[in-house]
Amino acid sequence: MKLSRIFLASVLALTACGTADTATTPAPGASGALTPIKLQLQWFYQAQFAGYIAAVDQGFYREQGLDVTLLEGGVDIVPQTVLAQGKADYAIAWVPKALASREQGAGITDVGQIFARSGTYQVAWKDSGITKAADLKGKKVGNWGFGNEFELFAGMTKAGLDPGEDVTLVQQQFDMQALLKKEIDAAQAMSYNEYAQLLEAKNPATGKLYTAGDFAIIDWKTEGSSMLQDAVWANTQKLDDPAYQQQTVTFLTATIKGWAFCRDNPEKCRDLVVAKGSKLGRSHQLWQMNEVSKLVWPAAAGGIGTIDEAAWKQTVEISQTTRNQTGDTVLTRAPEGLAYTNDYIKQAIEQAKAAGVDVDGSGFQPATVTLTEGGA
Numbered sequence: 001m002k003l004s005r006i007f008l009a010s011v012l013a014l015t016a017c018g019t020a021d022t023a024t025t026p027a028p029g030a031s032g033a034l035t036p037i038k039l040q041l042q043w044f045y046q047a048q049f050a051g052y053i054a055a056v057d058q059g060f061y062r063e064q065g066l067d068v069t070l071l072e073g074g075v076d077i078v079p080q081t082v083l084a085q086g087k088a089d090y091a092i093a094w095v096p097k098a099l100a101s102r103e104q105g106a107g108i109t110d111v112g113q114i115f116a117r118s119g120t121y122q123v124a125w126k127d128s129g130i131t132k133a134a135d136l137k138g139k140k141v142g143n144w145g146f147g148n149e150f151e152l153f154a155g156m157t158k159a160g161l162d163p164g165e166d167v168t169l170v171q172q173q174f175d176m177q178a179l180l181k182k183e184i185d186a187a188q189a190m191s192y193n194e195y196a197q198l199l200e201a202k203n204p205a206t207g208k209l210y211t212a213g214d215f216a217i218i219d220w221k222t223e224g225s226s227m228l229q230d231a232v233w234a235n236t237q238k239l240d241d242p243a244y245q246q247q248t249v250t251f252l253t254a255t256i257k258g259w260a261f262c263r264d265n266p267e268k269c270r271d272l273v274v275a276k277g278s279k280l281g282r283s284h285q286l287w288q289m290n291e292v293s294k295l296v297w298p299a300a301a302g303g304i305g306t307i308d309e310a311a312w313k314q315t316v317e318i319s320q321t322t323r324n325q326t327g328d329t330v331l332t333r334a335p336e337g338l339a340y341t342n343d344y345i346k347q348a349i350e351q352a353k354a355a356g357v358d359v360d361g362s363g364f365q366p367a368t369v370t371l372t373e374g375g376a
Contacts, residue, residue, distance in 0.1 A: 037066050039092070049092065050258075051296075239338070305349070
């Protein structure tokens, strides 16, 4: 078995990256100066990363002695590869993608599972009759590839479908135009992004925006094939360095403060993201902020960023057993070495709690966000 061909191209660079820089990291603020830190994001600036943007803007990282620079992601940027090559100090990446990179040689460790749950949907028109994975049989099914398709394949496999035989897979752009034009029967969407794009589009038959009632959602959490997504990854070799360990705790402490701030101040964080240069509009970003908070809060048992063992095992099992359209799996074996640890996030949670931060968010109540045409 080997990696899916769609994803393989995104990790090949690891074979030439050599060993990561393991130079000793100075303790944050040890000499009164701020320690420069680079955080590689997984995608373009949007509310998916609002907690990190807020932690920079509100000075939470600086309070911890860190001068954090956010590195914007994009189609051709693989965060875990950037981290493994020593070009960033930490990176944000989905767990199955990062585990695939680890199997290819990337020395990275999940030190903070910020998203406690998955936000991936497969969306179809309401009148299509598609309400669950089994209904995709014989349909044109869109997906983005690049490692984003694992939950879709897992859901189809669990429903008894062969992704290579029972559906027509279509390479989908990172928008919903193919579904809106009815070129495909079901489209991949994130709850916080592409799904909102549907509700921001105008129905030509009515002249009004589409509503949730026009669509049917397959939620992989309901189907039992969801996988862990946005996590903070650290350099495994550098975690042997006590200074990098301390830096990781302080970085996570400030990150927790950033996400708690956005939970309690969604409109302010919306504004921060828009000011950062996001191409998406204000109503879209407020929707995204609200939906992202649902993935973070309430936090997993133990507090924000704690890696839930059952969710981790499910992600690994799916990665090892689910085959794509060519018969390949995400992983060929169980992750080896220090794939994840709760050691640093636990310390960060205690420090955040001591500072008066609500690290559980048990009382979080999502808002009702009204979208406008085009997300403006």
